[in-house]
Amino acid sequence: MSAGGASNAKGLGAAGSALLVAPFLILMALGFLYPLLDLLRLSVAEPELGLSNYQRLVEEPVYARVFLRTVWIAFATAVLALILGFPVAWFMARASGWTAAIVAICVLLPFWSSVLVRTAAWTIILGREGIINTALTGSGLTRQPLTLLYTQGAVLIGMTHALIPFMILPLYGALRAIPRDLERAAQVMGAGRVAVFVEIILPIARAGIVTGFLIVFLTALGFFITPALLGSPQEQMIVTLVSQQVREVLDWPFAAAIVSALTLAVVVIASLFSRYLAFDRVLGGRS
Amino acid sequence: MSASAPPVAVARPPAVKVDAGALTARAYVYAVLVFLLLPTLIIIPMSFSPKGYLEFPPSGFTLHWYAEFFEDRRWQAATVLSFKIAFATVAATLLVGTPVAYAIVRGRLLMKPAFSVLLMGPIIVPHIAIAVALYLWLAPLGLVGSLFGFVLAHTMLALPFFVFTVASALSQIDQELEAAAMSCGASRLRAFFEVTLPLITPSVLSGSLFAFVISFDEPTISFFLSSIRDRTLPRRMFENIEHSLTPELPAIATMLTVLSVALLLGAFLLTRWEKRRRQAAPSS
DSSP states (O other): OOSSSHHHHTTHOOOOHHHHHHHHHHHHHIIIIHHHHHHHHHHHSSSSSSSSSHHHHHHSHHHHHHHHHHHHHHHHHHHHHHHHHHHHHHHHHHOHHHHHHHHHHHHHHHHHHHHHHHHHHHHHHHHHHSSSHHHHHTTOOOOOOOOOOOSSSHHHHHHHHHHHHHHHHHHHHHTTTTTHHHHHHHHHHTTOOOHHHHIIIIHHHHHHHHHHHHHHHHHHHOHHHHHHHHOOOOOOOOOHHHIIIIIIIHHHHHHHHHHHHHHHHHHHHHHTTTTHHHHTTTTOOOO | OOSSOSSSSSSSOOSSSOOOOHHHHHHHHHHHHHHHHHHHHHHHHHHHOOOOOSSSSSSSSOOOHHHHHOHHHHHHHHHHHHHHHHHHHHHHHHHHHHHHHHHHHHHTTTTTHHHHHHHHHHHHHOHHHHHHHHHHHTTTTTOOHHHHHHHHHHHHHHHHHHHHHHHHHHHTTTTHHHHHHTTTTHHHHHIIIIHHHHHHHHHHHHHHHHEEEEEEEHHHOOOOOSSSEEEHHHHHHHHHHHHOOOHHHHHHHHHHHHHHHHHHHHHHHHHHHHHHHHHHHHHO
16 A cells, blocks of 8 residues: 555545535434434423423332333343353353354344344243243142243343343453463463452453443333333333323323433433443544 | 262362363353343244244144235235335435445544434434434324334434444545546546445445344334334234234244344355455555
C-alpha cells in the first residue's frame, strides 16, 4: 500500500458525506426520534399538563412493586448468565480444532434461532403436562404436577437462556486476549489456581465481564417475549404492564410514562458506562 | 476405571493423578452447553411426532403437522406477510445503509460520535419502547398493520448490523483503487460501483442476510404493530404459544430455526471467505 498524499484530495468532503447519510437521518427522524419524543410529550401532556402519570407510577405501591420485580429479575438474569457463561467463555477461548467448533455451534445455534421458538420450547419443557412434570409424575417422585410455568423462575430461566450469548461473546473476546504463558508463568512462580484466577485472569477479563453484564441487564429490563409468555399474570413486569395499558386499559399517556421511565433509565445507565459498551468506537474511532 | 473398582474412589490411591478440579469444571461446561442446546433441539423431534408435541420422545414419524401448516390459510397469510416485510427491509437497508457505510469509511462525517450513538440507538433503547412509540404514532393514522410501519421499524433494527459489516469490509479496501479509477475519468459513483462494490459484495450479501433474519424473526415490534387483519408470522406464533400451543407449532419452529440458522451461517461464511480472499491476495 502506498502512502496516499494525492488520494486525500480525492476523499469525500463533509457536504458529500452529509448527502450520503441524509436518507438515514430522515429514516431515524421519522421512525425513532419523533415517535420517542412524542411519547415523552404525551406522558406529560395528558390527562393534564404535568407529572401526574409519573406521580402515579411512584406513589401507587402496585407499580413500585412491578418496577422492583423487573429490576430484580433483570439483575438475577445477568448474575446467572455470568455464573453459567464465564466457564463456557473460558473453555471456548482455550479450545482448539473440533472442540472449539462444537462449542461455538452450541453457543451460536440458540443465538441464531428465534426467541419465540426457544420460548415455545420452554413452555413445552416446563408446562403442567410438560417434559419435566411427565418425568416426575411418571417416575413417582411427585404425585401432583409442579407449577413451573408462569412463574418468576420460568421467566428467569427463559431470559437467561435467551440472553446468555450476549454474556459469553464479550467474555470470549476478553479471555481470548489473555496469553496462556501468563497463567503458566504465574503457576511456575508458585501461584495456585485460585490465585491465578483472582489476581491475573479476573483483572484482565474485568472489562469483558462489565460489558456482558451491562448488555444482559439492560436488555433484560425491557425484554418483552419471555415475561409475556412464561411469566405469571399476577406478578407483572414492566413490559407486561405496558402491554396491558396499551392494548387493554387503553391508558396511552400512562403507558407512555412507563415506557419513557424505562427508556430513560436504560439510556442513563448505558451512557454512564458508555466506555464499556463502546458505542462510539463500534465504527472505528477515526476522530 | 475398571468395573471392579470400589465405588468409593477416595480411599484408593490413584495411580494416575486425576485432576478433580479440571474434571468438575469440564462437567460444568458440558452441562451449560446442554442447557444452551436443549430447547432448540427438543422441538425438532416433536415436530415429527404423530401424537403432537405432548409426547416426548416421539413414538413414530409423521409429516402431518407440516402439511397442516401449509394447508392453513391463516398461517399462509402470516408467512407471506413476513416474507414481504423481510424482503422490503433488505431493500431499504441496502439503499439506506450502503451510503452510510461509505460515508463513515471514506467521507468526513461531522459529529461522528453523535452519529454512532444514533446508529446504535435502536439497539440501546428497549424494543418495547420503539414498539409502543410507533404504535401510538401509527394507530391514529390507521397505519397499524401496514407494510410501512413494519419495514420502517425493522430497517432501523437491521441498519447497525448491516452498516457495521459493510463498513469494516470497506475499510480494508485500498482507497487508491478508487482514486485510480477516478483519475482515469470515472465519476465517484462509477468508481464505487465498478471497482469497490465488487470487492465487498460478500459483505454486502452477508449484511443483507442479517437484515432478512432480523426482520423475519422480530417478535416485539411485530406484536404491537400487527393489526387484526395483518399479522406477521412471529405475531401468530406468539398467539399460538399464549393460548393453546397446537401441534403444528413445533413444525413451524423447526422450519424457522433451519431457515435462520442457514441464512446466518451463510452470512458468517461469506464474511469469513471475503477476509480469507483478501489475506490470500497480495495487496498492491
